[in-house]
Amino acid sequence: MARTADPHRRQSILDAAHSVFARKGYAATGIADVAGELGIGHGTVYRYFQNKRDVAAAVLDRALERIAAVVTAEDATATRSLAEYRAQVERIGHRLYELFAADRALGRLVFHDLGAVDDDLRERLHAAHETFAEYTAAYLRNGVAKGFLRADLDVDTTARVVNGMIFEGAAQVTRTDDPRPLRDRWIRAVVALMFDGIAQHGELGRSEHGPG
Amino acid sequence: MARTADPHRRQSILDAAHSVFARKGYAATGIADVAGELGIGHGTVYRYFQNKRDVAAAVLDRALERIAAVVTAEDATATRSLAEYRAQVERIGHRLYELFAADRALGRLVFHDLGAVDDDLRERLHAAHETFAEYTAAYLRNGVAKGFLRADLDVDTTARVVNGMIFEGAAQVTRTDDPRPLRDRWIRAVVALMFDGIAQHGELGRSEHGPG
Amino acid sequence: MARTADPHRRQSILDAAHSVFARKGYAATGIADVAGELGIGHGTVYRYFQNKRDVAAAVLDRALERIAAVVTAEDATATRSLAEYRAQVERIGHRLYELFAADRALGRLVFHDLGAVDDDLRERLHAAHETFAEYTAAYLRNGVAKGFLRADLDVDTTARVVNGMIFEGAAQVTRTDDPRPLRDRWIRAVVALMFDGIAQHGELGRSEHGPG
Amino acid sequence: MARTADPHRRQSILDAAHSVFARKGYAATGIADVAGELGIGHGTVYRYFQNKRDVAAAVLDRALERIAAVVTAEDATATRSLAEYRAQVERIGHRLYELFAADRALGRLVFHDLGAVDDDLRERLHAAHETFAEYTAAYLRNGVAKGFLRADLDVDTTARVVNGMIFEGAAQVTRTDDPRPLRDRWIRAVVALMFDGIAQHGELGRSEHGPG
DNA sequence: TATGAATGAGTATTCATTCAT
DNA sequence: GATGAATGAATACTCATTCAT
Numbered sequence: 001m002a003r004t005a006d007p008h009r010r011q012s013i014l015d016a017a018h019s020v021f022a023r024k025g026y027a028a029t030g031i032a033d034v035a036g037e038l039g040i041g042h043g044t045v046y047r048y049f050q051n052k053r054d055v056a057a058a059v060l061d062r063a064l065e066r067i068a069a070v071v072t073a074e075d076a077t078a079t080r081s082l083a084e085y086r087a088q089v090e091r092i093g094h095r096l097y098e099l100f101a102a103d104r105a106l107g108r109l110v111f112h113d114l115g116a117v118d119d120d121l122r123e124r125l126h127a128a129h130e131t132f133a134e135y136t137a138a139y140l141r142n143g144v145a146k147g148f149l150r151a152d153l154d155v156d157t158t159a160r161v162v163n164g165m166i167f168e169g170a171a172q173v174t175r176t177d178d179p180r181p182l183r184d185r186w187i188r189a190v191v192a193l194m195f196d197g198i199a200q201h202g203e204l205g206r207s208e209h210g211p212g
Numbered sequence: 213m214a215r216t217a218d219p220h221r222r223q224s225i226l227d228a229a230h231s232v233f234a235r236k237g238y239a240a241t242g243i244a245d246v247a248g249e250l251g252i253g254h255g256t257v258y259r260y261f262q263n264k265r266d267v268a269a270a271v272l273d274r275a276l277e278r279i280a281a282v283v284t285a286e287d288a289t290a291t292r293s294l295a296e297y298r299a300q301v302e303r304i305g306h307r308l309y310e311l312f313a314a315d316r317a318l319g320r321l322v323f324h325d326l327g328a329v330d331d332d333l334r335e336r337l338h339a340a341h342e343t344f345a346e347y348t349a350a351y352l353r354n355g356v357a358k359g360f361l362r363a364d365l366d367v368d369t370t371a372r373v374v375n376g377m378i379f380e381g382a383a384q385v386t387r388t389d390d391p392r393p394l395r396d397r398w399i400r401a402v403v404a405l406m407f408d409g410i411a412q413h414g415e416l417g418r419s420e421h422g423p424g
Numbered sequence: 425m426a427r428t429a430d431p432h433r434r435q436s437i438l439d440a441a442h443s444v445f446a447r448k449g450y451a452a453t454g455i456a457d458v459a460g461e462l463g464i465g466h467g468t469v470y471r472y473f474q475n476k477r478d479v480a481a482a483v484l485d486r487a488l489e490r491i492a493a494v495v496t497a498e499d500a501t502a503t504r505s506l507a508e509y510r511a512q513v514e515r516i517g518h519r520l521y522e523l524f525a526a527d528r529a530l531g532r533l534v535f536h537d538l539g540a541v542d543d544d545l546r547e548r549l550h551a552a553h554e555t556f557a558e559y560t561a562a563y564l565r566n567g568v569a570k571g572f573l574r575a576d577l578d579v580d581t582t583a584r585v586v587n588g589m590i591f592e593g594a595a596q597v598t599r600t601d602d603p604r605p606l607r608d609r610w611i612r613a614v615v616a617l618m619f620d621g622i623a624q625h626g627e628l629g630r631s632e633h634g635p636g
Numbered sequence: 637m638a639r640t641a642d643p644h645r646r647q648s649i650l651d652a653a654h655s656v657f658a659r660k661g662y663a664a665t666g667i668a669d670v671a672g673e674l675g676i677g678h679g680t681v682y683r684y685f686q687n688k689r690d691v692a693a694a695v696l697d698r699a700l701e702r703i704a705a706v707v708t709a710e711d712a713t714a715t716r717s718l719a720e721y722r723a724q725v726e727r728i729g730h731r732l733y734e735l736f737a738a739d740r741a742l743g744r745l746v747f748h749d750l751g752a753v754d755d756d757l758r759e760r761l762h763a764a765h766e767t768f769a770e771y772t773a774a775y776l777r778n779g780v781a782k783g784f785l786r787a788d789l790d791v792d793t794t795a796r797v798v799n800g801m802i803f804e805g806a807a808q809v810t811r812t813d814d815p816r817p818l819r820d821r822w823i824r825a826v827v828a829l830m831f832d833g834i835a836q837h838g839e840l841g842r843s844e845h846g847p848g
Numbered sequence: 849t850a851t852g853a854a855t856g857a858g859t860a861t862t863c864a865t866t867c868a869t
Numbered sequence: 870g871a872t873g874a875a876t877g878a879a880t881a882c883t884c885a886t887t888c889a890t
Contacts (some may be wrong), residue, residue, distance in 0.1 A: 040871080624788065
């Protein structure tokens with residue numbers, strides 16, 4: 001079986017797998033590579049995990065938890081004004097950007113490798129997307145309730161749209177060699193789009209398909 | 213390289229691979245599965261493609277071309293007003309949504325499986341991201357030049373932000389069982405965010421970190 | 425079936441196979457390589473030969489015939505003196521050496537590749553060895569009968585020993601980059617060994633195990 | 637490289653490969669055949685050898701070492717007279733004959749199969765030929781120096797000629813069903829040729845091409 | 849007669865997993 | 870607990886051979 005108590009060693013295996021999976025890709029990584037990274041026998045991995053897929057699942061879960069920790073760090077209902085919400089979005093953006101910049105492997109794992117392992121892991125990624133969308137929706141819903149966001153906002157859909165912007169930033173970090181300089185530009189662009197719009201003041205952009 | 217010319221057979225192999233890769237995942241798919249889908253001998257696949265990875269590369273390229281065809285269908289410089297640009301974004305959104313809704317496999321391939329095959333294919337995906345960002349940037353640059361978009365817009369970054377929203381919609385389609393009903397909500401949410409903002413009129417959202 | 429009349433094309437296929445088999449080795453050579461050398465379709469080869477092994481068999485037979493033509497060029501019973509036999513050995517040595525030097529592929533085929541194809545071809549090689557031994561034995565027997573070779577000569581065994589020397593020369597040609605300069609040294613060494621012995625005159629070399 | 641140390645298992649794999657390669661031929665032998673001969677899993681072979689070719693190379697090297705052990709067992713410089721050298725040649729002949737008679741596979745491997753595997757193995761065979769020629773040359777050189785062999789002997793070439801005779805005997809053993817009865821005839825024929833010559837006493841065999 | 853597209857038998861090789869030590 | 874030797878399922882790929890054109 002794969003139940004063992006030493007949590008430190010279990011964590012170190014996940015650390016190694018996180019790094020090696022990101023470096024070589026899940027498929028190209030052998031359990032021996034992970035064990036080799038730690039200098040332990042590869043049989044040992046099987047004392048902590050059922051199988052290779054189980055390692056990947058744990059790596060993914062831990063990665064998603066670290067992302068969730070940032071997303072859920074703020075209190076959605078505490079915000080009382082548009083300015084407060086704007087500041088909140090900036091803070092979350094900062095923290096996410098720093099998270100992905102500090103661990104380049106993170107993005108490779110959640111945006112590329114681990115979603116391709118099997119249906120179950122893809123499902124977990126989707127579920128995480130849903131959860132993150134729920135959180136964003138809570139912020140928006142709070143804003144609508146407090147009156148500083150538009151009353152006719154499609155909260156659920158807009159939450160996903162907003163998350164799309166934010167996670168595109170995270171993906172960008174993963175793709176870019178030296179992502180730090182881009183951080184402030186990125187956050188500023190997201191926040192400006194959300195709160196200032198792209199339109200020049202005085203322009204009218206309603207098309208015939210727009211909301212009535 | 214492809215050793216043989218018959219483009220019909222080659223296309224049918226790519227069709228089958230597109231479908232089977234999306235259904236089972238690249239790693240879990242054997243060349244025999246692809247050939248079996250067509251009722252041809254698996255050796256035949258090797259008359260048209262060097263190896264399995266080569267099939268995946270061709271599937272990815274074709275998928276990206278189909279997306280690019282939608283993205284590049286509009287003329288960025290033709291737009292003369294905010295209303296025209298808004299209509300353009302709506303049209304592109306429609307077409308992309310329909311593309312991904314009509315072929316559920318497409319999203320699975322470009323958002324999950326084929327980016328995990330190897331470094332080269334991941335690189336091609338990144339390059340496509342860049343290309344798409346260039347296109348969006350051209351729209352924005354045109355708007356700034358014509359004066360209907362904000363003069364201080366960070367065009368390159370905003371282009372990526374906008375693409376993030378749009379492709380999150382495509383990813384959403386891929387995840388959702390019956391995506392059609394969501395189409396108009398999605399497009400409306402994106403367009404509203406870009407052109408109307410989320411703020412209630414009269415609210416002021418400038419934080420201390422915001423621009424100017 | 426594999427019976428076709430055009431003997432010229434059949435020969436050209438054998439020429440190509442002779443050359444390609446020697447260059448790449450039998451196992452590493454594909455029928456397509458042989459056909460490609462001639463610029464003909466590889467299906468065509470099967471109109472002249474049953475299969476790949478059949479090509480190898482024909483190549484081997486032709487090679488052995490060319491060797492046999494040299495070996496059998498002289499008349500064993502015509503020799504009347506030791507000097508005549510010595511001259512005969514020199515002539516055969518010259519011709520064999522030239523044969524293998526003119527066609528480096530020949531040695532590779534008969535000494536290496538084609539004997540490893542299967543049991544049947546190895547058997548044909550052995551049979552050729554036997555035939556060649558018969559020829560050499562005929563010379564020796566003639567010499568014993570005519571009285572210029574030792575009466576107690578073990579003709580059959582000595583014939584093989586002599587052939588061993590001669591074919592080692594041929595193998596040497598195959599191994600050496602520029603074999604021509606060695607030709608005369610080689611022939612002189614063989615002839616000297618056979619007719620002059622290696623012993624210094626006056627030395628006695630009979631051991632206790634030697635013939636009584 | 638060999639990944640594992642257990643020399644016993646490694647040797648047993650070489651033993652099995654030696655036998656199966658000789659029985660079926662290298663090309664027709666699968667790694668599964670070798671493993672099956674030992675009753676081990678075929679994956680196990682890959683713990684001791686990189687690949688099939690690597691097994692063949694090790695089999696060849698070991699075979700050549702066994703032959704070399706016989707060739708190098710005598711001390712070339714110890715011989716002081718023609719009779720001693722003659723005895724030496726007889727001993728080496730005996731040992732080689734016994735070696736090849738005791739292991740019929742040996743000859744098939746070194747004379748047929750393993751030289752056809754690829755260029756590298758053929759090269760190793762050639763190198764072994766050279767080494768063996770060096771040894772024989774050392775004997776001859778010693779004899780010339782000590783004055784019991786002809787002063788005008790072409791030592792290097794004659795060494796190859798002598799080896800040709802000797803290895804033809806070994807090849808003969810490999811081809812013959814019951815080789816033992818031939819052993820003494822063979823050795824006697826070689827030794828007689830070298831030390832007594834084939835000419836009837838009193839005959840003169842100098843041709844016009846012979847040494848002056 | 850010549851061709852080469854199609855075929856699929858055959859095999860080397862990898863690596864997740866087990867389990868005796 | 871830890872190890873790594875042993876295992877064999879799984880599969881990409883080759884190429885001799887066939888046969889419709």
